[in-house]
Amino acid sequence: MKIYYGMAQWQHPAWVNWLYPSSLPAAERIARYSQVFSTVEVGSTFYTKVDQAQLLRWYSVVSDDFRFAFKAPQTVTHRLFDRPWRDIVEDWRVFMVSLQPLQSKLGPTMLQFPAACDERLLERIMLLCDLWDLSAPLSVETRHLAYFDKTGHESLLLKGLAEKGVNRVIMDSRPVFSTQAYCDSLVDAQKKKPRVPCHPVATSSHPVVRFIGHPDLALNDKWLDQWAAKLSQWLAAELTPTVFVHSSDNIAAPTLAATLDQKVQRLCGDYQPSLQLPQSQEQASLW
Template identity: 75%
Template sequence: MTIYYGMAQWQHPAWVNWLYAASLSAGDRIGRYSQVFSTVEVGSTFYTKVDDTQLLRWYNSVGEGFKFSFKAPQTVTHRLLERPWLDVQQDWVAFMLSLQPLQNKLGPTMLQFPAICDERALDAILALCDMWTLSTPLSVEVRNLAYFDKAHIEPRFLAGLSDRHVNRVVMDSRPVFSTEAYCESLVDAQKKKPRVPCHPVATASHPVVRFIGHPDLPRNELWLDQWAAKLSQWLSEGLTPSVFVHSSDNIAAPTLAAQLDKKVRLLTPNYQSALLLPQSQEQASFW
């Protein structure tokens, strides 16, 4: 029984003297991060082509059990409908080739499609899934509301993913939209995060959850309880979830992950977690 917990980044100014010592260089922080968390979202590959040397440097900085979840380039996903299909295919193949040397440490790679990709994009999305050649999991996140219509497009979408053993990314942004934006981080989160229904459906063996927590930590209890129950169920079914925990400013994301994992442990007697946050600056300094 394994849950891969991770953040949307492996370093944050607020995590200094907690997850890693202040004396640790920025380049070494991923190694310290990987001693606490077992996975990470890597968004840099969405924005630009990351040099192969850099990819291998990250690969060599973490242990064998760690998993990277790289995001596919925006030229493949966010420009899907505007670019020639051949160009999209070429970029997708090139990205897969860049990941081949990293397969031993790959979690679910993410195809993340924007709200502009409506039902017209479904065939192309599934065609990209058909092109996946790596032995590691693939996941798909959609943000157009057509894909959440249980009476129309969603059944076709889910069946298409299931037939291809591709995981749906379940976005849960309910916490950050549960109150008015009374602080800067909530204003920013409500502008940037998609407000889509949360449909916790597993279409393959490595379901992916992206949980966007509220900065007022007690407000997250209801949703954490729901996710603990769902994760416990998935574990009992033999699935291996990846859970990426965000918060509106990401400062409290590690704490939310630990709280969620504690709830899973209480519900799942045979589950043994490896997630243990350092409690203080003194503990961090021992690293």
Template identity: 40%
Template sequence: MTSLPIRLGLTMWSHNQWQQSFYGSGTKPAERLEKYTQVFHTVEGNTTFYATPNNHTVRNWHAASHDNFKFTFKLPQAITHQQMLKGCQAQLKDFMHVMAPLHERIGQWTIQLPAAFSPADLPTLQKFCALFPPNFPLGVEVRHLGFFAKNDDEKRFNQWLMESGIDRIIIDSRPLFSAEPNNAEIIDAQKKKPRVPVHAISTSHNPMIRFIGHPEVDANLEFFAPWLSKLPQWIEQGKQPYLMVHTPDNVLAPELALALYQQLQQQCALPNLSTFPVNDGDNQLAMF
């Protein structure tokens, strides 16, 4: 797995409703990360956005993963949202110290910024990113529409990302917002997820797409069609894209990720994903 053309992942590794469809019925919660890493190559680290884990938890994550797996943890919201990247050097240092056992398994540290963070705040972002060593794997997700205006502000932002080797995280929420708001999960997701234009630009080596899907797996294929040409193009250029797959409740996120990956396999040479752990168990039982 050391030379994967693309890394496929989900927004989480632990979901109670994956017990029968993905992990296998006997899987304990503490075993879920290890089983997840048997199939997927990366994961969004949303948990660190809400709270910094303790040292014991971080060591457990290290023990349950492997060297070819990459986490993409989000910086804490206390830094990105509450302090808007200002006056937070001590907090950042403390967070990075706690996460130190996993540093070699980080594909990207995600700086997710609130919609209030505008192009006028770019100098703050630049100053904040200067706190990291050169070539540190950073990705920035912006939500203010000023960063999508195709004007000098966006050009200035993209140019700085390219010069700094920082990836611009791409949100594709079109499938989600095409869904009828006919249940609580869809309504909640449509309230919380950003609805921003899709600018398919790669500013560094690991462009990340957060594909926020429709609850019906097949309904996503039309929306994914443009990525069937863009992702192979990036791979051909020597980049290693990250594809993160969501659904409103994430119950069928593993199945959607597999379906999209199989579509990509028809366009470029990609290794097969490992079988879902639940099916590995079925195959073993069938031998007896």
């Protein structure tokens, strides 16, 4: 019974003297992060080709049970309309080759498609899934509303992913859109985060959740309760969920993750907590 919890980043200015001491060099923070969290979204691979030596350095400093969730390059996921298919496939293959030495510490690699990627591209999404040849799990995130109709194209997407053993990424942005944007971080989040229906359907053994929390922590409780119940169901079904917790400014994301894990523990008597945050800045500085 394991839940992998992580953030969308492994360092944040507000986490200094909490998750890691200020004296710790920035290059060493991922190792400290991996002592608290069990996974992380790596978005840098979406924007650019990360040097292989850098990937291996990250791999070498985290614990053996840590899992990286790398995002596929945007040249693969965001250029399906305007690039030759052979070029997309080549970039996908090159990316997979770069991940091969890291397989023992790979979580669900993410194919994250933009809102412009509509039902006309479903076949290409499925073909990219077919090309996946690593032993680690693969996940797919779609943002076009055609994939949230509960019938039609969503049914085709879910059926295709389930047949291929690919996990659907479940986006839950309800909290961050639950109030008007009364601060800068909410304004920014509501501009950038997708507002799509939350359909918590697992299509394979490693379901992926991306939870976008509200900066007013108490407002998240009802959704965290729902997720604690769903995660408990998945654990009972012997699935291994990965949960990436964001907040509008990501400062409180670790706290939200710990709160969710505590709620799961209360529902599952045999569940051993997956996440324990430092209790204070003083304790963190003693690590």
